[in-house]
Amino acid sequence: MEIPYAVKPRPDTGLYNAKLGIWLFLASEVMLFGALFSSYILLRVNAEEGTWPHHWLNIWLGMTNTIVLILSSVTVVLSWASLKMGNFKRYKFYQGITLLCALAFLGIKSFEYHDKFMHYEVHLKDGRIADGHKQADSTDKILVLRGRYVADHKDLMEGEVHHEEEPRIEIPMDQIATMENYGPWHNTYTAIYFTLTGLHALHVIGGAIVIFFIWGPLAKVWHEDPERYTNRVEVSGLFWHFVDLVWIFLFPVLYLL
Amino acid sequence: MQPTSHADSHGHDLHHEMSFWRKYIFSTDHKIIGLQYGVTALLFMFFGFCLMMMMRWQLAYPGHAVPIVGNLLYHMLGSDMVGKDAAGNVGVIMPDLYNSFGAMHGTIMVFLAIVPLAFGAFGNFVTPLQIGACDMTFPRVNMVSYQFYFMGGVLMLASFFIPGGAAQSGWTSYSPLATVTNGSQHPNGQTFWILGMVCLINSSLLGAVNFITTIIQLRAKGLNWMRLPFFVWAQFVTAFLLLLAFPPLEAASVLQLMDNLLHTSFFLPTGLVVSGQAMHISGGGSPLLWQHLFWFLGHPEVYVLILPAMGIVTEIIACNTRKPIWGYRSMVYSILVIGFLSFIVWAHHMYLTGMGTHIATFFQTTTMMISIPSVIILTALFISLWGASIRINTPMLFALGFLPMFGIGGLTGLPLGFNASDIHLHDTYYVIAHFHYIVAPGTIFGLFAGIYYWYPKMTGRFMNEFWGKVHFALSFICMNLIFMPMFIQGMEGMSRRMYDGGSTYLESAGVVGLSPEIVHLNVPISHAVWLLGLAQLPFIINFFYSIRLGKKTNSDNPWEATTLEWQTPTPPPHGNFDKPIEVFRGPYEYSVPNHARDFTTQNDPDKQEPIIHGNPVRS
Amino acid sequence: MSDTHQPSAAAGAADEHSLEDVRKHVRTYIIIGIALMAGTLLTVWASLIDFGSREYNIAIALLIASVKGFLVVGFFMHLISEKKMIYSVLVFTVFFFIALMFLTLWSMAHGSIIHIR
Numbered sequence: 003m004e005i006p007y008a009v010k011p012r013p014d015t016g017l018y019n020a021k022l023g024i025w026l027f028l029a030s031e032v033m034l035f036g037a038l039f040s041s042y043i044l045l046r047v048n049a050e051e052g053t054w055p056h057h058w059l060n061i062w063l064g065m066t067n068t069i070v071l072i073l074s075s076v077t078v079v080l081s082w083a084s085l086k087m088g089n090f091k092r093y094k095f096y097q098g099i100t101l102l103c104a105l106a107f108l109g110i111k112s113f114e115y116h117d118k119f120m121h122y123e124v125h126l127k128d129g130r131i132a133d134g135h136k137q138a139d140s141t142d143k144i145l146v147l148r149g150r151y152v153a154d155h156k157d158l159m160e161g162e163v164h165h166e167e168e169p170r171i172e173i174p175m176d177q178i179a180t181m182e183n184y185g186p187w188h189n190t191y192t193a194i195y196f197t198l199t200g201l202h203a204l205h206v207i208g209g210a211i212v213i214f215f216i217w218g219p220l221a222k223v224w225h226e227d228p229e230r231y232t233n234r235v236e237v238s239g240l241f242w243h244f245v246d247l248v249w250i251f252l253f254p255v256l257y258l259l
Numbered sequence: 260m261q262p263t264s265h266a267d268s269h270g271h272d273l274h275h276e277m278s279f280w281r282k283y284i285f286s287t288d289h290k291i292i293g294l295q296y297g298v299t300a301l302l303f304m305f306f307g308f309c310l311m312m313m314m315r316w317q318l319a320y321p322g323h324a325v326p327i328v329g330n331l332l333y334h335m336l337g338s339d340m341v342g343k344d345a346a347g348n349v350g351v352i353m354p355d356l357y358n359s360f361g362a363m364h365g366t367i368m369v370f371l372a373i374v375p376l377a378f379g380a381f382g383n384f385v386t387p388l389q390i391g392a393c394d395m396t397f398p399r400v401n402m403v404s405y406q407f408y409f410m411g412g413v414l415m416l417a418s419f420f421i422p423g424g425a426a427q428s429g430w431t432s433y434s435p436l437a438t439v440t441n442g443s444q445h446p447n448g449q450t451f452w453i454l455g456m457v458c459l460i461n462s463s464l465l466g467a468v469n470f471i472t473t474i475i476q477l478r479a480k481g482l483n484w485m486r487l488p489f490f491v492w493a494q495f496v497t498a499f500l501l502l503l504a505f506p507p508l509e510a511a512s513v514l515q516l517m518d519n520l521l522h523t524s525f526f527l528p529t530g531l532v533v534s535g536q537a538m539h540i541s542g543g544g545s546p547l548l549w550q551h552l553f554w555f556l557g558h559p560e561v562y563v564l565i566l567p568a569m570g571i572v573t574e575i576i577a578c579n580t581r582k583p584i585w586g587y588r589s590m591v592y593s594i595l596v597i598g599f600l601s602f603i604v605w606a607h608h609m610y611l612t613g614m615g616t617h618i619a620t621f622f623q624t625t626t627m628m629i630s631i632p633s634v635i636i637l638t639a640l641f642i643s644l645w646g647a648s649i650r651i652n653t654p655m656l657f658a659l660g661f662l663p664m665f666g667i668g669g670l671t672g673l674p675l676g677f678n679a680s681d682i683h684l685h686d687t688y689y690v691i692a693h694f695h696y697i698v699a700p701g702t703i704f705g706l707f708a709g710i711y712y713w714y715p716k717m718t719g720r721f722m723n724e725f726w727g728k729v730h731f732a733l734s735f736i737c738m739n740l741i742f743m744p745m746f747i748q749g750m751e752g753m754s755r756r757m758y759d760g761g762s763t764y765l766e767s768a769g770v771v772g773l774s775p776e777i778v779h780l781n782v783p784i785s786h787a788v789w790l791l792g793l794a795q796l797p798f799i800i801n802f803f804y805s806i807r808l809g810k811k812t813n814s815d816n817p818w819e820a821t822t823l824e825w826q827t828p829t830p831p832p833h834g835n836f837d838k839p840i841e842v843f844r845g846p847y848e849y850s851v852p853n854h855a856r857d858f859t860t861q862n863d864p865d866k867q868e869p870i871i872h873g874n875p876v877r878s
Numbered sequence: 879m880s881d882t883h884q885p886s887a888a889a890g891a892a893d894e895h896s897l898e899d900v901r902k903h904v905r906t907y908i909i910i911g912i913a914l915m916a917g918t919l920l921t922v923w924a925s926l927i928d929f930g931s932r933e934y935n936i937a938i939a940l941l942i943a944s945v946k947g948f949l950v951v952g953f954f955m956h957l958i959s960e961k962k963m964i965y966s967v968l969v970f971t972v973f974f975f976i977a978l979m980f981l982t983l984w985s986m987a988h989g990s991i992i993h994i995r
Contacts, residue, residue: 007477037506
């Protein structure tokens with residue numbers, strides 16, 4: 003039993019099934035990320051004056067990631083075009099770059115996440131607030147940070163400080179009232195940051211896995227049915243472009259504004 | 260998103276005999292998947308109904324131990340949830356358990372019973388047949404969508420047995436209650452609820468993609484849009500509602516999950532105090548954000564509940580009146596308008612959140628607008644009966660019963676849609692009566708009608724007519740006995756979700772409150788619920804008995820219907836049709852003048868003059 | 879086992895993608911790719927400039943992002959030459975997304991960005 007229009011397009015719609023299917027799925031993804039963006043806007047607009055942070059994320063890392071994803075979008079569409087022109091080797095090459103870009107993106111993202119988890123806001127018992135990155139030579143008794151002291155929590159909202167240049171601070175653990183790292187629980191900004199970028203990263207992983215699967219284990223289908231194979235590459239490429247599209251909006255919204 | 264299976268590219272059937280597991284459990288055939296959805300959904304519906312039967316005991320006889328199952332409940336769920344009555348018998352439903360039952364009754368009925376039955380079961384089984392297709396466009400995705408549904412169901416059921424019990428914050432899971440309740444241990448019942456919802460949402464999303472692509476791409480030759488059976492239009496619009504309305508709830512679920520497990524504050528406001536203690540959270544969140552995201556799905560969801568049933572009822576009415584449906588074109592446009600408008604009415608569930616009069620007016624306006632196409636559809640169905648030669652059989656009885664019941668349900672929604680009257684009726688039993696009239700003697704009657712109607716196509720036998728009529732009569736009477744008094748209770752001000760049935764708010768000397776008669780109505784309502792439960796027994800027995808011992812149909816088209824699903828062998832084999840299908844006419848060519856038979860099937864090549872849609876004069 | 883197939887076989891899926899068209903498209907893709915990179919640099923540069931009020935920065939950043947988004951969707955995803963069926967789905971989707979965002983904000987903004995009295 004062969005399902006019609008799986009490869010050849012249906013004349014009146016001009017589409018093959020998977021192309022319509024992926025666009026419908028992408029429409030639902032627009033609503034998913036759209037709801038999260040709406041949540042972001044709402045939470046930010048309703049935040050009290052002076053409680054929403056700025057420039058807590060490294061702009062250059064974010065920009066690099068943006069360039070990496072754009073490059074991968076270009077290689078994804080070039081790889082499909084190569085298949086359309088019958089050049090399998092070139093497809094393999096371009097799609098390989100796409101996968102490398104995906105790995106690079108995830109690597110940079112992991113580094114950024116790790117940085118946030120190492121960044122602590124420490125409230126001492128005497129009322130002072132220390133803020134900085136936990137250093138490797140901290141022990142159970144002494145917390146070593148590279149950071150600064152501030153008078154008020156609100157002073158931490160502007161993040162233009164370069165942490166590498168900050169002095170070493172040593173704090174005995176028994177002088178600490180509370181300490182918390184910059185994870186999702188820290189405030190609504192980190193919460194929505196981790197959620198948006200985390201969900202996006204899951205989509206990067208998912209898309210990369212599918213592209214890899216078609217590129218590697220399923221490559222033999224090219225020789226059996228080139229049109230079907232090309233369609234699969236096109237459909238997975240459409241998903242990948244969407245992932246890039248979301249990041250194009252995430253970057254300025256989370257990093258720059 | 261990979262198009263089709265590898266094997267299909269070889270062109271012809273590899274009709275090797277498949278193992279039991281591949282054929283019935285891991286099937287990619289839409290009919291088997293439809294049956295899987297159907298059986299699972301009916302089991303969940305029964306379970307959800309049992310939860311309600313127990314809740315009704317607590318409402319009618321507060322503080323008394325539940326008979327029969329009280330002991331069992333105590334041993335399964337523990338003494339936090341199940342208490343002792345004055346005489347020392349175990350089996351009294353405690354407030355937390357009552358709230359769990361309430362939240363899970365709603366969740367199970369909406370997401371695990373009705374939608375899977377109306378969309379997953381009927382949609383999957385009938386839609387490809389009615390458009391002349393061999394299967395869905397993505398059969399393996401179809402299988403995965405059932406598996407997600409199954410997983411979601413398992414999670415929901417499992418939540419009853421973990422410490423703290425199942426979710427207790429209503430099927431609406433409003434924050435901050437949903438985050439602070441169920442005890443302090445995590446993961447708790449609410450976590451399971453959220454994870455279950457994520458599975459169910461993904462199931463629906465995959466199903467929606469499949470349905471829309473299939474209906475657009477796999478219609479048979481000659482089956483243009485205005486020749487589609489109304490059932491297919493209904494499933495098409497329903498699929499779009501699921502596709503675009505569910506993702507915001509998935510987003511909200513992820514956010515609430517993070518609030519619960521990772522101590523974020525998406526929905527938790529600054530300064531939240533629980534049990535006298537300030538919560539250690541970052542604050543800055545918004546409880547209203549949850550409500551918006553929830554109801555953005557919640558409203559289209561209720562149209563997901565009703566549209567497939569309207570589709571089923573339309574098919575049955577056309578067939579049993581032996582006339583084309585009056586106003587088919589209007590009905591199609593109406594259902595498209597309903598689909599569109601349903602996305603912009605949601606905040607009528609939030610009139611009392613202090614939104615402000617301008618935006619409340621906006622939502623009130625769109626809410627009033629959406630009632631118009633609904634009335635058009637119902638009116639068209641009523642007018643379709645005019646001058647008809649009505650064949651009375653069980654499916655037709657349920658379809659006819661649907662009409663006034665949905666009418667009552669829909670009309671009673673109007674005072675709720677008006678901001679001003681909603682102030683009095685909001686969150687009372689009036690609301691419960693309103694939506695149950697639509698879903699219970701509304702949708703469920705439509706679904707029963709569909710089961711009795713398509714049963715002969717699945718099995719080659721009729722269900723027993725006598726017991727079908729008994730099932731109908733008892734269900735119809737009981738449902739009205741249950742829900743009509745609730746309007747009265749609600750108008751007098753009795754709130755929803757009250758564990759003790761309102762007795763706390765009884766009036767007394769000098770204190771305004773509920774009258775004893777109103778509270779006492781709980782007793783006959785509960786009795787009617789238990790009677791309704793008993794009334795389902797003939798249906799259940801009939802369903803299983805008739806598989807092997809029902810009256811044989813001796814025909815592939817026993818109802819003499821015009822639509823394509825009756826043009827297959829019985830039951831339809833893998834691939835459905837034994838010949839290529841071409842469609843020559845609309846879906847309801849009944850009683851065409853000067854024809855030998857009183858129906859002409861859609862694919863009958865006998866090329867008579869096309870009929871202009873309207874009411875043909877009978878010769 | 880050849881890695882190169884007759885182009886016409888692979889190009890059969892959609893009529894408008896003849897061999898020549900695809901070659902021209904390759905050039906387009908690369909140009910759009912460079913434009914996107916430039917847009918990224920522009921976005922970062924614009925964010926470092928003080929335009930007076932924060933609202934301007936937001937508007938400019940979103941404007942540049944929208945243009946970049948349009949390029950990705952229009953050219954990389956071929957939406958600019960796509961079939962009506964796809965367009966219609968997306969038009970409704972965008973409408974519902976905007977409705978969700980705008981109506982939610984309208985209901986909850988207490989005079990901060992949307993002044994409606």
